[in-house]
Amino acid sequence: MPADDLPQTFHVTTDEQLRAVSNLTRHRIMAVLRFEPATITQIAQRVGLAKGSSSYHVRLLERAGLVKVVRTRKVRGVTERYYAMAARSIELPDPGPGQPDVLMRNAVADLEASPADAERHVRMAHLRLTDEQFTELGARLQALADEYRALSDPSLPDTSLVFALFRPAQRRQAEEDAE
Numbered sequence: 644m645p646a647d648d649l650p651q652t653f654h655v656t657t658d659e660q661l662r663a664v665s666n667l668t669r670h671r672i673m674a675v676l677r678f679e680p681a682t683i684t685q686i687a688q689r690v691g692l693a694k695g696s697s698s699y700h701v702r703l704l705e706r707a708g709l710v711k712v713v714r715t716r717k718v719r720g721v722t723e724r725y726y727a728m729a730a731r732s733i734e735l736p737d738p739g740p741g742q743p744d745v746l747m748r749n750a751v752a753d754l755e756a757s758p759a760d761a762e763r764h765v766r767m768a769h770l771r772l773t774d775e776q777f778t779e780l781g782a783r784l785q786a787l788a789d790e791y792r793a794l795s796d797p798s799l800p801d802t803s804l805v806f807a808l809f810r811p812a813q814r815r816q817a818e819e820d821a822e
Contacts, residue, residue: 655734678795711729
């Protein structure tokens with residue numbers, strides 16, 4: 644399926660879909676499929692899995708509607724399936740109070756697994772913003788990510804950009820919630 648035919652966003656709405664995207668291995672498989680279709684064998688090689696494990700995880704993603712077969716071809720009498728993402732982006736539901744943020748947990752796991760000697764830019768800034776500034780900064784960060792996503796070339800190495808703009812719980816409220 645050409646990228647132009649892909650829906651813009653896949654909204655995760657069911658428990659099955661949420662379980663599928665919550666798993667770190669499946670998160671990494673979807674990252675492989677983000678820019679180009681791949682076979683089970685190619686996915687296994689890129690993620691560092693056994694072919695059987697790769698097949699199992701791809702089947703779960705396919706059953707949840709997150710990936711799909713976009714083409715097939717016969718190779719020595721065997722049908723080879725190429726899988727791709729079902730949409731350009733996936734939108735997860737906001738976690739409820741006290742629930743883990745799956746996206747951030749997977750992003751941190753990927754960051755921790757990245758080569759320590761490679762160039763990385765990891766920063767945290769504490770800001771005090773008006774509601775309008777908060778909204779504007781969120782929109783500017785999203786626009787910047789979209790701008791660079793449009794420049795992405797599948798022949799280049801993967802790069803991950805993760806940002807989280809949020810208002811932390813007030814210390815007093817957080818302490819009350821913990822009790």
